[in-house]
Amino acid sequence: MYDVAREAGVSVATVSRCFNRSGPVGEQTRRRIERAAEALRFVPNRAAQSLRAVRTHTLGVVVPDLHGAFFSELLRGLDHAARAHRYHLLVASSHGSQEEIRAALRSMSGRVDGLVVMNPDVSASTVEANLPPRLPVVLLGGRSGPAAGTLGVLGIDNAAGAGAMMQHLLGLGHRRIAHVAGTASNHDAAERLRAYRAAMAAAGLATDGLVFDGDFTEASGYRAGAHLAGLDAPPTAVFAANDAMAAGAISALRARGLRVPADLAVAGFDDIPLARYLSPPLTSVHVPISDLGARAVERLSAAVEADAPLIPRQETLPTTLVVRASCGAGDPS
Amino acid sequence: MYDVAREAGVSVATVSRCFNRSGPVGEQTRRRIERAAEALRFVPNRAAQSLRAVRTHTLGVVVPDLHGAFFSELLRGLDHAARAHRYHLLVASSHGSQEEIRAALRSMSGRVDGLVVMNPDVSASTVEANLPPRLPVVLLGGRSGPAAGTLGVLGIDNAAGAGAMMQHLLGLGHRRIAHVAGTASNHDAAERLRAYRAAMAAAGLATDGLVFDGDFTEASGYRAGAHLAGLDAPPTAVFAANDAMAAGAISALRARGLRVPADLAVAGFDDIPLARYLSPPLTSVHVPISDLGARAVERLSAAVEADAPLIPRQETLPTTLVVRASCGAGDPS
DNA sequence: ACTGCGGCTGTAACCGGTTACAGCCGTGAA
DNA sequence: TTCACGGCTGTAACCGGTTACAGCCGCAGT
Numbered sequence: 001m002y003d004v005a006r007e008a009g010v011s012v013a014t015v016s017r018c019f020n021r022s023g024p025v026g027e028q029t030r031r032r033i034e035r036a037a038e039a040l041r042f043v044p045n046r047a048a049q050s051l052r053a054v055r056t057h058t059l060g061v062v063v064p065d066l067h068g069a070f071f072s073e074l075l076r077g078l079d080h081a082a083r084a085h086r087y088h089l090l091v092a093s094s095h096g097s098q099e100e101i102r103a104a105l106r107s108m109s110g111r112v113d114g115l116v117v118m119n120p121d122v123s124a125s126t127v128e129a130n131l132p133p134r135l136p137v138v139l140l141g142g143r144s145g146p147a148a149g150t151l152g153v154l155g156i157d158n159a160a161g162a163g164a165m166m167q168h169l170l171g172l173g174h175r176r177i178a179h180v181a182g183t184a185s186n187h188d189a190a191e192r193l194r195a196y197r198a199a200m201a202a203a204g205l206a207t208d209g210l211v212f213d214g215d216f217t218e219a220s221g222y223r224a225g226a227h228l229a230g231l232d233a234p235p236t237a238v239f240a241a242n243d244a245m246a247a248g249a250i251s252a253l254r255a256r257g258l259r260v261p262a263d264l265a266v267a268g269f270d271d272i273p274l275a276r277y278l279s280p281p282l283t284s285v286h287v288p289i290s291d292l293g294a295r296a297v298e299r300l301s302a303a304v305e306a307d308a309p310l311i312p313r314q315e316t317l318p319t320t321l322v323v324r325a326s327c328g329a330g331d332p333s
Numbered sequence: 334m335y336d337v338a339r340e341a342g343v344s345v346a347t348v349s350r351c352f353n354r355s356g357p358v359g360e361q362t363r364r365r366i367e368r369a370a371e372a373l374r375f376v377p378n379r380a381a382q383s384l385r386a387v388r389t390h391t392l393g394v395v396v397p398d399l400h401g402a403f404f405s406e407l408l409r410g411l412d413h414a415a416r417a418h419r420y421h422l423l424v425a426s427s428h429g430s431q432e433e434i435r436a437a438l439r440s441m442s443g444r445v446d447g448l449v450v451m452n453p454d455v456s457a458s459t460v461e462a463n464l465p466p467r468l469p470v471v472l473l474g475g476r477s478g479p480a481a482g483t484l485g486v487l488g489i490d491n492a493a494g495a496g497a498m499m500q501h502l503l504g505l506g507h508r509r510i511a512h513v514a515g516t517a518s519n520h521d522a523a524e525r526l527r528a529y530r531a532a533m534a535a536a537g538l539a540t541d542g543l544v545f546d547g548d549f550t551e552a553s554g555y556r557a558g559a560h561l562a563g564l565d566a567p568p569t570a571v572f573a574a575n576d577a578m579a580a581g582a583i584s585a586l587r588a589r590g591l592r593v594p595a596d597l598a599v600a601g602f603d604d605i606p607l608a609r610y611l612s613p614p615l616t617s618v619h620v621p622i623s624d625l626g627a628r629a630v631e632r633l634s635a636a637v638e639a640d641a642p643l644i645p646r647q648e649t650l651p652t653t654l655v656v657r658a659s660c661g662a663g664d665p666s
Numbered sequence: 667a668c669t670g671c672g673g674c675t676g677t678a679a680c681c682g683g684t685t686a687c688a689g690c691c692g693t694g695a696a
Numbered sequence: 697t698t699c700a701c702g703g704c705t706g707t708a709a710c711c712g713g714t715t716a717c718a719g720c721c722g723c724a725g726t
Contacts (some may be wrong), residue, residue: 001712001713002712004534004639009453010675010676011675011676011677012675012676012712012713013675013678013714013715014595014674014675014676015674015713015714016714016715017674017675017714017715020714022714022715023674023715024673024674024675025674025675026673026674026675029674038462039668041461041462041464041465041466042465042718043439043463043464043465043713044439044442044713045384045442045443045711045712045713046440046441046442046443046444046713046714047380047383047389047444047711047713048384048443048681048711048712048713048714049382049443049680049714050380050444050710050713051378051381051680051682051683051711051712051713052382052712052713052714053681053714054681055461055714058423058444066404066408066409066412067409069405070400070401071405072399072400072404072405075399075408075424076399076400079424079426079652083426083428086426087620088423088440089423089424089425090391090421090423090424091408091412091422091423091424092421092422093412093414093416104421106377107378107379107390107421108379109377109379110377110379110380110381110682110683111379111380111444126670128374129371129374130376131376132374132376133372133374146424154607171663196365200504209545217670218606218607218609218610221610222610222713224689234338244607247607247610247611248610249421250610250612251609251610251611251612251614254612254613262442273551274551274577274607276551276582276584277551277554277555277580277581277583277584278580278584278611279583279611279612280587280613281584303723309633318369319560323674334682334683335682336721343705343706343709345682345684345706345708346684346685346706346707347699347704347705347707348683349683349684349685350684350685350704350705353684355683355685356686356704356705357703357704357705358704358705359703359704359705362705364706377683378681378682378683379683380681381681381682381683381684381711382682382683382684383679383711384681384682384683384711384712384713385681385682385685385710386683386684386685386711386712387711393697443713479709521691523680628669630684661724667726668725669724669725669726670723670724671722671723671724671725671726672711672721672722672723673720673721673722674719674720674721675718675719675720675721676717676718676719676720677697677716677717677718677719678715678717678718679714679715679716679717680713680714680715680716681712681713681714682711683710683711683718684709684710684711685708685709685710686707686708686709686710687706688705688706688707688708688709689704689705689706689707690702690703690704690705690706691702691703691704691724692702692703693700693701693702693710694698694699694700694701695698695699695701696697696698696699696700
């Protein structure tokens with residue numbers, strides 16, 4: 001900036017005012033400055049601006065992984081809302097490891113005005129210990145305990161969603177319903193599994209041998225499908241903890257000559273955009289993934305604008321059952 | 334930091350040395366400092382560190398959109414490589430608009446050590462005009478002209494991939510082959526369309542009425558499938574410019590009672606992870622998406638470490654044909 | 667000619683770290 | 697006792713912007 005000032009024959013203060021329109025600058029002075037800035041390819045250094053302003057216009061995002069449609073959709077929601085509020089996104093992924101989480105959180109300090117942390121197995125105290133006080137943070141989909149300290153918590157209603165799906169399947173007459181569970185340490189996965197077990201128990205049905213441990217990937221869904229197809233008494237329905245595993249399961253079942261839904265109904269969870277385009281279109285539980293991101297940004301943005309600590313409220317977004325052809329009911333389109 | 338220094342009864346220099354192990358610090362002094370830092374929840378301000386060090390340990394990523402498996406996969410590749418080189422990622426999306434691109438680029442200045450820009454319709458001069466000189470930049474999948482100025486260019490071999498796919502379809506005996514094109518302004522889409530036309534022309538086949546304008550979304554693929562199924566003389570094969578549109582097309586064809594591949598073969602492009610789990614498993618052109626991201630990070634990282642301008646080389650990554658069941662050939666699993 | 671005033675512009679402190687350089691202190695040797 | 701030396705620690709400049717405050721200049725009014 002000093003170079004631009006020298007080139008234009010003015011002081012740095014004038015250059016700054018010219019760029020931010022934060023003070024009066026003479027017409028021809030402005031032209032000289034703009035010419036100089038262009039010639040020198042001057043672009044203001046945001047780090048310096050952030051340092052001085054104590055505002056970065058950036059929100060941090062820490063997710064366990066970037067793989068799959070779920071995170072893609074979440075990021076899209078975050079991005080969309082961030083753009084609307086004129087924020088940028090700083091993304092870090094912490095492949096589950098506590099150490100990586102610590103590093104990711106610490107790397108955010110001073111670079112962001114607020115933080116979205118999605119991590120099943122991270123405690124509120126870990127987050128707080130590695131961030132400066134007063135930084136607004138929203139925890140996504142963590143344990144639904146009371147929002148601790150100054151953290152906001154945002155989750156989805158896994159129990160209600162999984163419950164609705166189970167009622168749907170039971171209502172269609174299914175009695176042997178299998179469940180392909182998500183990553184064991186994942187909180188959402190645990191809630192979905194619990195709701196499955198509860199619904200089966202309430203209907204007086206056993207779940208022995210009907211729960212398959214998956215990890216949210218298509219490949220694990222495929223393995224589950226292959227396993228179930230080979231059973232002596234295969235289930236008549238499979239409820240997967242997410243859509244990717246449901247797609248994998250369908251693929252495995254078909255490869256073994258089973259028809260979906262005629263021989264076996266399949267249902268998923270998340271309702272990713274592709275779900276309606278699978279063959280057959282997948283019955284799923286719609287999760288407002290991008291709304292989740294949008295809502296997180298709203299809350300952070302509100303806290304930042306007001307320069308007040310975030311209200312440590314817990315919020316749960318509703319889920320809705322989406323019936324398509326893969327369970328044999330509803331519009332077969 | 335001054336607070337920590339005061340609390341521990343030392344100077345800021347000692348605190349800094351203690352944290353970075355960049356100088357000798359007495360044993361009990363260190364303990365006092367650590368105790369004070371913990372009590373005050375001190376986390377160093379990265380903006381200040383960046384400003385002083387002129388290194389941010391962050392790479393910027395500008396993509397047109399965050400939607401879909403392609404970007405998800407790209408981000409994963411970038412993230413993985415960035416993590417390996419101990420970099421963080423600053424992500425911005427510029428929904429196509431020139432103005433948003435400008436804003437995104439300018440917001441990166443001083444916050445990143447290097448930049449990955451993926452944008453079909455952005456000229457090298459736009460990029461250069463909105464970034465400080467000497468900032469290493471890799472352009473992804475842009476026009477494959479000679480790498481301009483100081484920009485690196487990284488692309489994939491669309492022509493070879495689409496060509497191989499067309500040879501495969503023609504080899505299976507197909508003569509009426511339709512193409513579902515990607516977003517018109519997209520460079521990759523244009524190259525794939527061109528290769529399709531070239532292959533048809535070389536085989537002496539007409540393409541009248543066989544090209545459908547899509548936009549890379551499942552919905553546009555669905556519309557294309559519905560349209561093609563309703564033709565008086567439907568094609569015997571459909572080559573979609575990406576997998577999402579292929580999935581949409583399959584869904585539409587099945588909804589109208591057509592069998593894939595028996596009545597109509599379908600092929601895609603990108604080979605997203607889900608492709609093998611579609612029903613039927615999708616024949617596609619494998620694009621090393623995550624390698625693309627990894628390679629971009631490698632080149633930027635090399636330039637940053639060497640503190641030398643990036644070598645403005647153009648690099649093209651190969652694509653490979655992946656035959657699955659959706660075209661009636663190959664392993665039907 | 668002098669004063670008042672308003673429009674531009676310049677000087678310098680500050681944001682929160684890092685680090686070159688200088689200084690302090692205690693110990694061992696002369 | 698004096699001096700050299702090495703191990704710690706403190707002072708202050710610097711990174712690149714922003715901005716409070718002061719100063720300059722020209723013009724209108726008296």
